[in-house]
Amino acid sequence: MRMPKKTAFLNTVSPVDLLRRLVATDSRSPGALATPMAPDTITEETLCALIEEWLGELGFVCERQYPAPRRPQLLARRCPHPGRPTLAFSAHFDTVGTAGMTVPPFAGELRDGRLYGRGACDTKGSHAAMLLALARLCHDPLSPNLMFIGTCAEESGIEGAPRLRLGDTPPDAVIIGEPTGNRLVTGHKSHLWLELAVHGRAAHGSTPEAGDNAIYRMAEVIQSLRRLAETEMGRESCAGFTPQTLAVTVVAGGNKVNIIPDQCRIQADVRLFPGTNVAAFVRELTARIKAETGQTLDVLSQHGANGFGAIPNSPLRRAMAAALAAASRDATETTVNYCTDAGAFAGFGIDTVIFGPGDIRQAHGPTEFLELAELEAAIPLLTATARAFAVAR
Numbered sequence: 264m265r266m267p268k269k270t271a272f273l274n275t276v277s278p279v280d281l282l283r284r285l286v287a288t289d290s291r292s293p294g295a296l297a298t299p300m301a302p303d304t305i306t307e308e309t310l311c312a313l314i315e316e317w318l319g320e321l322g323f324v325c326e327r328q329y330p331a332p333r334r335p336q337l338l339a340r341r342c343p344h345p346g347r348p349t350l351a352f353s354a355h356f357d358t359v360g361t362a363g364m365t366v367p368p369f370a371g372e373l374r375d376g377r378l379y380g381r382g383a384c385d386t387k388g389s390h391a392a393m394l395l396a397l398a399r400l401c402h403d404p405l406s407p408n409l410m411f412i413g414t415c416a417e418e419s420g421i422e423g424a425p426r427l428r429l430g431d432t433p434p435d436a437v438i439i440g441e442p443t444g445n446r447l448v449t450g451h452k453s454h455l456w457l458e459l460a461v462h463g464r465a466a467h468g469s470t471p472e473a474g475d476n477a478i479y480r481m482a483e484v485i486q487s488l489r490r491l492a493e494t495e496m497g498r499e500s501c502a503g504f505t506p507q508t509l510a511v512t513v514v515a516g517g518n519k520v521n522i523i524p525d526q527c528r529i530q531a532d533v534r535l536f537p538g539t540n541v542a543a544f545v546r547e548l549t550a551r552i553k554a555e556t557g558q559t560l561d562v563l564s565q566h567g568a569n570g571f572g573a574i575p576n577s578p579l580r581r582a583m584a585a586a587l588a589a590a591s592r593d594a595t596e597t598t599v600n601y602c603t604d605a606g607a608f609a610g611f612g613i614d615t616v617i618f619g620p621g622d623i624r625q626a627h628g629p630t631e632f633l634e635l636a637e638l639e640a641a642i643p644l645l646t647a648t649a650r651a652f653a654v655a656r
């Protein structure tokens with residue numbers, strides 16, 4: 264194991280300069296992993312290469328995995344302590360796009376103790392805090408073994424993390440870097456994106472009785488879905504979580520004003536309690552709609568990402584709660600409404616929490632920023648958590 268160089272970039276850079284560098288490194292998501300790309304399309308590659316270089320200077324052994332061409336994920340390991348557990352820090356490389364932004368997206372402008380730019384909050388602030396915590400832990404005799412896992416295609420629906428191959432030496436625990444306001448998050452719901460269709464029969468617009476109007480059929484389906492969402496689904500409860508939701512978010516049907524439409528499609532965003540069997544939910548939903556409205560729904564596509572709930576007997580939860588309490592910060596566990604890579608790691612059987620600087624309300628917004636005080640607070644909280652985790656068995 265190489266010893267970390269004192270002059271390594273991460274040993275000398277300040278938190279604000281590191282965050283500015285990360286924001287300046289454009290890593291906008293080119294879309295889903297299956298999206299075709301032009302040769303000059305921005306992907307996660309430049310940011311991945313930069314972080315790989317910096318961690319290499321600290322003695323991390325780096326491996327890249329490509330779930331799709333030019334869509335890298337990074338596994339970096341530094342494990343010089345036999346017998347100690349391995350703690351991973353993980354954050355997604357990709358950001359959403361810059362359309363609608365009213366601040367320069369990549370300049371890293373500083374105003375009133377905030378750094379502005381795309382990704383400053385979601386989730387390059389977490390990257391900065393984690394990388395600087397790793398640099399400190401490399402010189403700390405009480406550190407656990409360390410990993411950094413950078414993922415791709417998070418913003419297109421958590422596509423990268425489930426495709427990680429962690430091999431024979433997965434980490435014992437992982438902290439997912441997302442803007443939690445430096446709070447300990449131990450769960451979020453599963454999400455499901457559905458595309459559904461009903462079919463009818465086309466006819467001339469002047470003879471509607473000769474056709475079968477698919478938009479009218481879908482209108483009944485939409486009403487039925489709304490009733491279901493606002494009554495039963497919304498009334499179920501799960502300790503620690505806000506209610507489940509279902510919202511019809513896109514409608515498309517018909518081709519021409521004088522043709523009775525033969526097809527209507529909708530998309531729906533569904534958020535379910537963790538542990539829900541998503542495939543069974545879709546089967547029950549379509550059966551329910553059939554029984555209530557007589558309409559047969561065709562499931563054109565479904566894309567889901569797992570939620571997770573607080574992991575029992577979690578050494579990482581205990582370690583982070585202790586670190587937060589020792590710093591006189593709120594150490595109570597909470598859940599969030601957004602979906603993250605955490606569901607994938609928990610699905611691998613790994614002790615998982617979410618933690619990072621920033622406010623999720625800033626994520627994806629026109630004036631995205633990070634409070635620098637939060638970034639600076641996150642670094643010692645991560646190092647203290649790691650030290651506590653090293654002995655929390």
Ligand SMILES: [Zn+2]
Nearest residue numbers: 355385386441
């Ligand atoms: Zn994020």
